[in-house]
Amino acid sequence: MTVASQLPTEAPKREFRPRRGPKLWKIATYAVLLVFAAVYIGPLLMLVLTSFKTLPEFFRNPTGWPESFGFGNFTEAWDLANFPRYLLNTVLYTSVATAIFVATSVLVAFPIARGYFKGAKFILTLYLIALFLPPALIPQFQLILNLGLFNTRIGYILLFLVNPIGIIILVNYMKSIPKELDESAAIDGCGYYRFIFTIIVPLIRPAVATVTVLHAIGIWNELVLPTIYLTNDDLYPVTRGLIVFEGLYGSQWPQLSAAVIMLMIPMLLLFVFLQRYIVSGLTAGAVKG
Amino acid sequence: MQFTKRNYLFARGWKSAAPIILLLPGFILYLVIAVGPSMATAVYSFTDATGIRGIAINWVGFENYDEFLFRGAASRDNIAALTRTLYFCFFVTTIQFVLGLLLAVLLNSKLKGTTFFRTLFFMPVILGVAIQGLIWKLFLLPRGGPAAELFSLFGTTSEFLGGQPKQAFAWVIVVQIWSNVGITMVIFLAGMQTIPDYLYEAAKIDGANGWQLFRNVTWPLLTPAANTNFLLNIIGSLQAWQLFLVLIGYRPGTQVLGYLVFAEGFGQTSGSVMTAFRQGYAAAASIALFMLVLLIALSANFIVSRREKKYML
Numbered sequence: 277m278t279v280a281s282q283l284p285t286e287a288p289k290r291e292f293r294p295r296r297g298p299k300l301w302k303i304a305t306y307a308v309l310l311v312f313a314a315v316y317i318g319p320l321l322m323l324v325l326t327s328f329k330t331l332p333e334f335f336r337n338p339t340g341w342p343e344s345f346g347f348g349n350f351t352e353a354w355d356l357a358n359f360p361r362y363l364l365n366t367v368l369y370t371s372v373a374t375a376i377f378v379a380t381s382v383l384v385a386f387p388i389a390r391g392y393f394k395g396a397k398f399i400l401t402l403y404l405i406a407l408f409l410p411p412a413l414i415p416q417f418q419l420i421l422n423l424g425l426f427n428t429r430i431g432y433i434l435l436f437l438v439n440p441i442g443i444i445i446l447v448n449y450m451k452s453i454p455k456e457l458d459e460s461a462a463i464d465g466c467g468y469y470r471f472i473f474t475i476i477v478p479l480i481r482p483a484v485a486t487v488t489v490l491h492a493i494g495i496w497n498e499l500v501l502p503t504i505y506l507t508n509d510d511l512y513p514v515t516r517g518l519i520v521f522e523g524l525y526g527s528q529w530p531q532l533s534a535a536v537i538m539l540m541i542p543m544l545l546l547f548v549f550l551q552r553y554i555v556s557g558l559t560a561g562a563v564k565g
Numbered sequence: 566m567q568f569t570k571r572n573y574l575f576a577r578g579w580k581s582a583a584p585i586i587l588l589l590p591g592f593i594l595y596l597v598i599a600v601g602p603s604m605a606t607a608v609y610s611f612t613d614a615t616g617i618r619g620i621a622i623n624w625v626g627f628e629n630y631d632e633f634l635f636r637g638a639a640s641r642d643n644i645a646a647l648t649r650t651l652y653f654c655f656f657v658t659t660i661q662f663v664l665g666l667l668l669a670v671l672l673n674s675k676l677k678g679t680t681f682f683r684t685l686f687f688m689p690v691i692l693g694v695a696i697q698g699l700i701w702k703l704f705l706l707p708r709g710g711p712a713a714e715l716f717s718l719f720g721t722t723s724e725f726l727g728g729q730p731k732q733a734f735a736w737v738i739v740v741q742i743w744s745n746v747g748i749t750m751v752i753f754l755a756g757m758q759t760i761p762d763y764l765y766e767a768a769k770i771d772g773a774n775g776w777q778l779f780r781n782v783t784w785p786l787l788t789p790a791a792n793t794n795f796l797l798n799i800i801g802s803l804q805a806w807q808l809f810l811v812l813i814g815y816r817p818g819t820q821v822l823g824y825l826v827f828a829e830g831f832g833q834t835s836g837s838v839m840t841a842f843r844q845g846y847a848a849a850a851s852i853a854l855f856m857l858v859l860l861i862a863l864s865a866n867f868i869v870s871r872r873e874k875k876y877m878l
Contacts, residue, residue: 301775305671309682312668315743316685319704322711326703338709380591387584392573399592406599410855411804414609414616414830414848415602421618438595455572462574468583471575497693500807504831515695519811522699529703536699540692547691551684558690559751 327533334530349534356525357535361510362517368429369513370495373436378488380437382480385446386472390455400447406440417504427507435505436495442487445557449483450476482553489550490557496543514539606855609848616830616842629849642817643825643850647857650803650821653738654861657802661742662794665749670779672750673757683754687747697744698811702726705736730818737808737819744808745801749794756790757783792869799865803858822854 326334327349328342353359388396416435425431453476461471477484502516512520518539522532547554568582576583610629614622633643668686672679689697705712705725716723726733764782773781784791806823813819815828830847 302676305674305676308667309671309678313682313685316689318711319700322704323700338706339711339714380594383587384591384595387569387588390572392569392584394570402600403595406603408859409600409603410606411826411851412599412602412606413826413851414614414844415605416598417616417830417844418605418609418614419597419602421616426618434598438591438599440595440599443591459574466575468575469587493691493693497691497695499693499695499811500827503810504827515693518695518699529706532699533703536696540696543691543693543696544688547684547688554691555687555751559748559755 323533323536326529327537329530331528331530338529349530350538353521353531353535354538356531357517357521358509358512359514359517359535359538362512362514365429365511366496366513366515369433369436370492373433373495374488374492376433377437377439377442377491378484381439381442381446381487382472382477382484385443386450386476388443389447389450390458400444403440403443413504420505426505427511429511432502432505432511435501436491436498439487439491439494442491445487445490446480446483449480453479485550485553486557489546489553493543493546493554493558606848606851609845610852612845612848614844614848616844622845625845629846630853633846633849633853642820645818646820646822646825647853649734649819650823650854650857653734653741653805653821654799654802656738657741657805658795658798660738661746661749661798661802662791664742665746665794666753666791668746668750669753669757670783673754683750686750689744690747692744694744694807694811697740698808701736701740701743702812726813730816733813733816734819737812740808740812741802741805749798752794752797753787753790756787760786788873792873795869796862796865800858800862803861804854822850822857826851826854 322339325340325342326338328345329337330348333343384399387393388400391397420426420431420434423431425434457475458471461475466475496513497515498513499515499519502513503519506512506516509520518535521535525531566579567577568579568585573581573584575581611624611626612622613625613628632640634640668682672683692700704710707713707724707727710725712725713723723732726736760783764786765778768778768782804823806821806827809815809819809821809824810827815824820828826847829850830842830844832842
């Protein structure tokens with residue numbers, strides 16, 4: 277079907293459409309959007325309201341407005357849930373693994389993007405097919421177990437040092453940097469390592485930011501791997517800590533809600549400031565499934 | 566000795582090994598942590614590996630597959646889990662696709678407040694399964710929770726996540742879509758931004774109405790974004806299971822294949838089902854899931870590329 281084949285029969289509608297159509301359309305659009313917004317705001321509002329209630333108050337009136345807004349649940353959850361430790365663990369895992377991942381990835385991606393050595397294309401293919409390989413979960417576990425790194429910080433961090441999508445994003449972006457830059461830098465006597473970190477990295481900053489944010493969010497939110505690899509409470513990241521907290525204080529929703537909110541705040545702040553990179557990273561990263 | 570191609574000008578001789586040496590840490594990590602284990606899954610599926618250090622691993626041939634697919638009550642449960650995975654995939658893919666498209670169409674207009682709505686609908690994506698799950702567990706509280714109140718307005722009650730397996734399963738679908746429709750929406754929006762305005766202008770001058778604009782301009786030109794979303798949703802939903810973990814645990818009548826792999830391989834005692842560490846068996850299950858994903862993704866890709874030909878010539 278083409279545009280042209282349908283036109284003659286529809287043309288007369290033009291007469292009245294501009295007057296009534298747009299306004300009605302506008303109202304209908306807002307109505308639908310508001311319904312959706314309610315589905316998104318509703319659960320969040322419930323969470324916030326619950327976090328300000330005392331437990332008896334919550335049982336008496338789960339959905340209503342809290343009688344007063346105090347931060348008691350937040351401080352209690354902070355102490356009860358071993359929160360500072362979990363948070364420290366998450367920050368440690370996320371920052372160390374992301375830093376190592378980004379630094380090594382730039383060094384992997386650049387010679388591939390430039391085709392500086394034989395087999396560069398083959399290596400890129402190896403990263404591209406990663407999406408079509410079976411999950412590595414079980415042999416990975418055997419590997420970490422046999423290295424004696426089960427239930428250790430190093431073993432856990434090791435799991436997050438690779439991310440093929442990150443490499444692909446970097447390679448694609450680096451291809452847009454003109455090769456003449458390499459040539460003139462080399463002629464001026466700039467070394468390879470220095471060239472990458474003082475000239476290339478600043479030029480590909482948007483891609484680096486995207487990859488960093490994508491990788492960091494993945495680690496921050498990871499729930500399954502800590503469940504598998506970490507059995508020691510002292511090593512838990514916040515996600516795992518939260519689920520354990522739920523197991524222990526399951527019916528104490530006020531405190532649990534406060535804990536959830538405290539966990540959400542860093543993510544939401546990050547989202548507000550880095551929205552562009554997060555959106556581009558997660559939509560590219562969604563390929564991972 | 567020259568290690569790089571001629572176009573590498575930074576150094577000659579042995580110093581030209583720098584790019585390769587610097588590439589190695591990242592690449593070796595990739596081989597050891599990702600590609601190697603990924604391939605090894607197939608190997609482990611033929612063994613009786615346990616996941617306990619020091620216990621010998623024996624070769625058992627097709628034993629795991631045989632047991633997984635054909636033996637006793639467990640295999641019937643497995644087949645049921647497989648069917649359920651397909652249901653989950655079907656509902657999540659279609660609903661998320663349609664809602665994502667609808668939201669993108671509504672938000673692509675120049676109305677006020679679109680940025681707010683876009684941010685709101687995308688936000689759950691960054692929160693991760695633990696938070697997504699807990700938010701909904703609270704919302705779906707059977708005694709006096711908001712959803713229960715809403716239901717009572719219509720004179721019905723529900724146990725939500727604690728109810729019949731089918732009911733709990735349906736709610737996981739809802740939460741899965743709530744959490745991820747933002748990605749679908751954003752991909753559609755990105756696709757819509759590449760459609761030039763003059764096409765709409767031209768069609769309007771020819772008298773096309775709103776539906777015709779969508780049907781004959783937006784939809785065909787959105788083909789790449791639609792295909793991406795279609796494939797992403799299929800692959801993603803076939804493998805998704807973490808919300809089941811947070812929302813209902815390993816409950817009979819609700820398991821999907823991904824959760825089954827986790828439960829068999831790493832032990833899971835939540836709910837009434839108790840399983841041990843059977844990693845060889847879990848590897849076989851994960852190969853079965855992988856085959857399923859591959860099969861469906863390839864046939865979806867076939868459909869999608871035919872559609873692409875139709876519109877792109």
